Amino acid sequence: MHILGTGSYAPERILTNHDLEAMVATSDTWIRERTGIRERRIAAEGEVTSDMAVAAALKALAMAETDAADLDAIIVATISPDMPMPACAAIVQAKLGAHKAFAFDLSAACAGSLYGMTIADQFIRTGSAKRILVIGAELLSRLVDWTDRNTCILFGDAAGALVLGPSPDPDRGLLSAHLHTDGTMVPSLCIPGGGSRHPQSAEVLEHSLHKIAMNGREVYKFAVRVLPEALNEAFAANGVVAGDIDHIVSHQANLRIVESVLDRVGIPMEKCWLNLDRYGNTSSASLPISLDEANRAGRLKPGDLVAMMAIGAGMAWGSALMRW
Structure with a gap:
């Protein structure tokens, strides 16, 4: 299995450490020294996880010169889907028009995309799929307690996508x-x-x-x-x-x-x-x-x-x- 295309998306709104100083008992220096974080992105009102996933996916599909209609499968790694049921991947499938692809979510939190890539590799190695879209998408700003300084400083909203297929070179x-x-x-x-x-x-x-x-x-x-x-x-x-x-x-x-x-x-x-x-x-x-x-x-x-x-x-x- 090889990566044929990559894509990513982050919302426009930036929340800096200095912004957080006005929200919770913390400081830019404290956050930078302990985490390395200076700022994070926050989704716009009305923006949902599948929107970010699709934005990243379109960039990956363009790089891979692959039409969404040719995808065999879509795997979305997320702990923050649009809704508990159905899978965020089903919503992404509809938005992309990937009518041929079966689609499902997986929940492995921060390791989700690595898990998704590994699962996709199995489908590709067996020959049951030739083009798989793996997306990691999280809208964590709606899952954090903005009064908890130990967690709210850490997380941001974004999505990344990979188009995977058989490797043209057995050594790659x-x-x-x-x-x-x-x-x-x-x-x-x-x-x-x-x-x-x-x-x-x-x-x-x-x-x-x-x-x-x-x-x-x-x-x-x-x-x-x-x-x-x-x-x-x-x-x-x-x-x-x-x-x-x-x-x-x-x-x-x-x-x-x-x-x-x-x-x-x-x-x-x-x-x-x-x-x-x-x-x-x-x-x-x-x-x-x-x-x-x-x-x-x-x-x-x-x-x-x-x-x-x-x-x-x-x-x-x-x-x-x-x-x-």
């Missing part, structure tokens, strides 16, 4: 992917309310159980332990070492996490495309946005070895290695 494309989950970590990062455990109610709303709840310290400790293991797993599976890697494309939740992980595996930071300062944590959109920006900037050359990593609620995480 996705070499391997390695996915993991640890359900014992659910309390560390979740949205407790709104499901069958705590159905929507006045009490859920009163206690903000329908908003993101996170134990940042536990998430950080877990991420810096398992992500190096996942990268080394990918290296070992393909007989390469850290020095062979040309680029790192990472989900970006926190600059400290990225720095710590790359330091532990021995990859210099200059090999990692960073945009966290401009977008914040965009969850499943983060990895495909980074791929798109690096791709359009000409950073990714044919034959380059690209390592990917992502981690999110679940906890769900993984790595992948691709020959560009």
Whole structure:
């Protein structure tokens, strides 16, 4: 499987750290030093997740010179769909006019696009699909508690998209992917309310159980332990070492996490495309946005070895290695 086209979209409205200073007890310096974030994007009133997904998808389809009508499948990774039912992917399918494509959502939070790409690879390898659109789209500004300074400073709205198909060169494309989950970590990062455990109610709303709840310290400790293991797993599976890697494309939740992980595996930071300062944590959109920006900037050359990593609620995480 190879990436034939990339695309991304971010809303126009920018919310800076200085803006947040007027909303919660925080400061630009505090946020930058602990997260690396300077600003994030916020969706416009009336703008929904599928709108952002379609905007990113159209750019990826144009680069791939693929008509939406020729897509075999659409996979949308999101924890913030337009509505609980049906899948956001079904709405995206209709908006694109991709009448031939089967469409479904997957929920792996910030690791969603990596999971989606891995699933698409299986369809393509078996020959049951030739063109698959994978989208990571999140409208997290409507899922955060804007009175909780520990979480509201982190997240932003955006979407990223990939058009995937068979690799024209057997030596290029996705070499391997390695996915993991640890359900014992659910309390560390979740949205407790709104499901069958705590159905929507006045009490859920009163206690903000329908908003993101996170134990940042536990998430950080877990991420810096398992992500190096996942990268080394990918290296070992393909007989390469850290020095062979040309680029790192990472989900970006926190600059400290990225720095710590790359330091532990021995990859210099200059090999990692960073945009966290401009977008914040965009969850499943983060990895495909980074791929798109690096791709359009000409950073990714044919034959380059690209390592990917992502981690999110679940906890769900993984790595992948691709020959560009």
